[in-house]
Amino acid sequence: MKIEGTQEISADRERVYSALIDPAVLQRCIPGCEKLEATGENTYSARLRAGVGSIKGIFNGAVKLEDMQPPSRYRMIVDGKGQPGFLKGSGEIALDEKNGATLITFSGDVQVGGTIAGVGQRMIQGAAKMMATQFFTAIEAEAKARPDEPPPTHGFFRTALRWFSGFIRRSVAR
Amino acid sequence: MAEKYVGQRVKRTEDPRLIQGLGHYVDDIKLADMLHVAFLRSMYAHARITSIDTSEALHAPGVVAVYTGQDVSSKIGQVPCGAALPDLKVPDHRVLATDKVYFVGHPIAAVVATDRYAARDAIDLIIVDYEELPAVIDVEGAASNSTVIHEHFGDNIAYKLTAGEGDIEAALASADHVVKQRLVHQRLAPIAMEPRGVLARYLPGEKELTLWSSTQIPHLMRTQVAIMLGIPENKLRVIAPEVGGGFGSKLNVYAEEALLGWIAMQLARPVKWIETRRENIQATIHGRGQVGYIEIGCKNDGTITGLRYNVFADMGAYHQLLTPAIPTLTGLMLSGCYKIPAIQMNTTAVFTNKMATDAYRGAGRPEATHVIERAMDMVAAKLKMDPVEVRRRNFPTPEEFPFKTATGLFYDSGNYVGALDKALEMADYSKLRKDQAAARKDGKIIGVGVSTYVEICAIGPSAATPAGGWESATVRVEPTGKVTVLTGASPHGQGQETSFAQIAADALGVDLNDIAVVHGDTAIVQYGIGTFGSRATAVGGTALVLALEELTKKATRFAAHLLEAEPESLQFEDGKFSTDGKSVSIQEVALAAHLARNIPADMDPGLSATRFFEPKNFTFPFGTHIVVSEIDRDTGDVKLTKYVAVDDCGKVINPMLVEGQIHGGIVQSIGQALYEELVYDDQGQLVTGTLMDYAVPKAAMIPWLELDRTETPSPVNPLGVKGVGEAGTIGATPAIVNSIVDALSPFGITHLDMPLRPELLWKIVNNAG
CATH class of the missing domain: 3.30.365.10 (Aldehyde oxidase/xanthine dehydrogenase, molybdopterin binding domain)
Known part of the structure; x- marks a missing residue:
């Protein structure tokens, strides 16, 4: 199944790029990520608590980054397995400068199996979109944080609040 | 004998206990010290199992035992296939997967625990490493697929069979027209209201095993499970308590039934397993699953000269009890209620990485009826004749019975014109056609569909x-x-x-x-x-x-x-x-x-x-179903505005029971025609795995059913009865599809494959491709 979308982040492209490939930042920003450790150059093992609707569980898997062209694009390959099923996929992430902000375009192909395919397939795209929004809102906060500050926290409500204030700001700017 | 009760609408003596919730299904039976079983099932359609680690599950709270394929394969015999055909390939069918998994839902391990929640939770603690293999999903491509599911067979062909009589080549050559059509009978889930369930108790002193199972065949199961477990048949008792529907899905001997018996013997404690609905859709047999090509020859006057049906039949990964036999029933009934001098069916039965198909209400005959009844309508369209007239021209007369078909059967008795005329009168057919023409001028999309069916019963x-x-x-x-x-x-x-x-x-x-x-x-x-x-x-x-x-x-x-x-x-x-x-x-x-x-x-x-x-022949009930459908131009939704069915099942013991069977059969047909389809994606994932995605019809989707009967006694048995359990699912599906194709004929439509969902119809009506 195809997962794609765009997200505008009001932060400098280099900062956004380095946040997107920093395992510590990623662990903080990926919703439900309990662990993300480097296992080699640009490869990581991850532990993720995720689900769709009532189908929830822990996924263990590997993440690999390829074709890295800082600060404009890279490719991500994911392979994970857990009690609710498995997911495999790869996608392109492109970063473009836009009026001082960064426009992220992502497109990927994901294959799911097990219960999550039998029960949740129709809801996955919606759930993925929601997770992406949470993720990028968190990344935006990371990219805007000053280096001497402690890293921001990204609980669900904090992220929702950030997303909401960003939405108001963008609406007013229009 | 004086007939005081026979022929009367006697209320079902079963119902008071059932509608008060006082019946006893398997899950209502609770024994002291009873343990509960849950199954770990494959999430892959086709994969090699490289390792299974059950250690964590074994130490989970409440868990008593965990069994894998390695533990039981040498102890429990094969899941039986009762069908015999020339050169039939029968795969090894173990109760639990050993080295490979073959479909999503394939049982891998059984957890036994003190309650069903503990058993279910412990399933998540079993770690299985898989090496994923390409899945064989497409039925037509399976025979030539380079991935071979059961490697030692060399290919995915379960069997090939040519059946029928008469010179088909000459028959088609002598026709004025030959109509050809590809036709799909989608996979369906039987969805009995009560899923499967087994309770097993072993008494070590008496060496007696008792199985309570939701089954249609307690005695056949006793024989087969005794063989699988290697225990004396006279020490095994099978009880089918209240059974909440089967529709053929419980005409089987399943891995779980033998496995529960074996576990009860190991632990000397009663063990129970109740199937969940998700398991039911994944791992209880499916029905239908054929992709076929019709060639039917006709003369200019509507006389049929011959019928050829080349079909790919989807067996799934394994054979269950009757899997390979189902398409042979299709072959027997291809003649429908018509005089067709030459018929040929060429079957290629293939293995795919899906659950096994088997008998689902009608079992091969709905496919045959759909083929011939769609074909008769296509002939009528080709000749610009009324579909009723084409049928009438090809009926045998009541004097021609017993009537021999080119599929090798002798139909016992019948009066096809009688049932047809009665239905036409009830529906006021000529007025329906006039109304249709008028409604079309008003921009309405209305169709009238007819099916005149015959089926094979009283097996046999x-x-x-x-x-x-x-x-x-x-x-x-x-x-x-x-x-x-x-x-x-x-x-x-x-x-x-x-x-x-x-x-x-x-x-x-x-x-x-x-x-x-x-x-x-x-x-x-x-x-x-x-x-x-x-x-x-x-x-x-x-x-x-x-x-x-x-x-x-x-x-x-x-x-x-x-x-x-x-x-x-x-x-x-x-x-x-x-x-x-x-x-x-x-x-x-x-x-x-x-x-x-x-x-x-x-x-x-x-x-x-x-x-x-023991009957000397089968019986052949028949009838006519007439449907009027209207398609909503804005939503593509179908409304069945009239449904008339005249069924002849011979002599009737209780008209109310007969009507109940016809009602239920038609409802399941409406499900197949309009809503239901089991969908596996390219990787073999079952994406219609719940009742949210697998659309069983609801009461509001069912029209008023106007039923009547004709009564042509069967000479095969002294009661004169023919059987009525499956007639509804056999006669109704083509009538519904014919009505919708008829409604869409102004849009150039001559055939549509089921299910006829609003999305498909909306696209046709709104010309959106």
Whole structure:
């Protein structure tokens, strides 16, 4: 199944790029990520608590980054397995400068199996979109944080609040 | 015999307990010290299992045992396939996967725990490493797929079969027109209201194993499970308690049934497994699953010259009990109710990485009827004839019965024109056509569909069935005069507790409430075959009639002895034997026979009789269904605005039960025609795995059904009954599809494959490709 979308982040492209490939930042920003450790150059093992609707569980898997062209694009390959099923996929992430902000375009192909395919397939795209929004809102906060500050926290409500204030700001700017 | 009950709308004696929630299904039976089983099932369609780690699950709270394929493969025999065909490939079918998994839902491990939640939770702690393999999903491509599911077979072909008679090449060459069409019979899930369930208890001292299972075939299961477990058949008792629907899905012997028995023997504690709905959709047999190509030849006057059907039949990954036999039933019924001189069916049955297909209500005959009834409409469209007229031209007359088909059958009796004319009259067909023409001018999208079907029932002569085609019945008049009927058939919703009591009450002149019909327990009931193939009344009911005759003969002799008269001089009426002003009731006779103080010297005490019946032929019920459908231009939604069905199932014991069967069958047909489809994606993931995605029709989707009957008795059995369990699912589907294709004919549509969802119809109507 195809997962794609765009997200505008009001932060400098280099900062956004380095946040997107920093395992510590990623662990903080990926919703439900309990662990993300480097296992080699640009490869990581991850532990993720995720689900769709009532189908929830822990996924263990590997993440690999390829074709890295800082600060404009890279490719991500994911392979994970857990009690609710498995997911495999790869996608392109492109970063473009836009009026001082960064426009992220992502497109990927994901294959799911097990219960999550039998029960949740129709809801996955919606759930993925929601997770992406949470993720990028968190990344935006990371990219805007000053280096001497402690890293921001990204609980669900904090992220929702950030997303909401960003939405108001963008609406007013229009 | 005076018919006081037979033919009457007697209310089902089963219903008071069922509608009050007082019935006992497998899950209602609770035994002391009972443990619960849950299954880990494959999330891959096709993969090698590289390792299984159960250590964490074993230490989870409440877990008593965990079993994998390695633990049980050498202990439990193969899941049986009862079908025999030339050069049939039968894969190894173990109760749990060992080295490979073959479909999503394939059982890998069983967890036994003190409650079902603990068992379910521990499933998540089993770690399985898989090496994923490419999945074979496409039915037409499976034969040539480079991925071979069962590697030692060399390819994915389960069998190839050519059937039929007549020179098909010459028949098609002699036709004025040959109409060709590809046609899909989508996979369906039977969705019995009660999923499968098994409770097993082993008594180590007595060495007795008892299985309570939601099954249609308790005796056949006893034989097969005894073989699988290597235990004496006389130490295994199978009980089918209340069974909440089967539709063929419980005409089977499943891995779980043998496995639960084995676990109970290992642990010497009762173990229960109740299937979840997700498991039910994944791992209980599926129905249909054929992709075929029709070629039908016709003359300009509408006469059919020949029919060829080349079909790919989807077996799934394994054979269940009758998997390979289902397409052969399609081949038998391709002639429909028409005189077709030459018929040929070429079957390529293939393995795919999906759950096995098997008998689902109709079992191969809905496919045949859909083929021939769609084909007749396509011929009518080609010749610009009325579809009713094309059918009429090809019917055999009632005088031509028994009617021989080019598929090798002899139809027992029939009056196809009679049922058709009655249905046309009820529907006011010529007015429907006028109304349709007028409505079309108003921009409405309305269609009229007709199907004239015939099907094969009362299965059947033993020579034509895998495990005996007979049925048995015992009748006992107890010392108190109450009557016990034991039937080897295993009704599970059809209502034979009522209809068999009607037959016995009339034969013995006793009150209906004095009769108990007992079934479904191998320790109580003599061996029987089971309820499937619309056979329970035609075969089991006939065995009952024979037993009642024999019992009446015995009772007459006892009565003559008591009355000091000759048996020939006795009248038997309303439960009383009488002669010369003296009389004795059958209840008094039964008591005297049991007390045995005054009985003929050459007779055994007691009053009972057991008889068996094996039909010499199948029976062939038939009928006409007429449907009017209207398609909403804005939403593509279909409304069935009129539904008329005239069915002929021979003589009728209880019209209300017959109507109930027709209602249910039509509803399941509406499901197939409009809503239901099991969808596997390219990787073999079942994406319609719940009732959110697999659309079973709801009450609001069902039109008012106008039913009537014609009655052409079958000469095959003395009751004259034919069977009605599957007629609805066989006759209705093509009538519905024909009506929608007819509605869309102004859009250039000549055929559509099911299910006819709003999305598909909307695109046609709104020209969106």
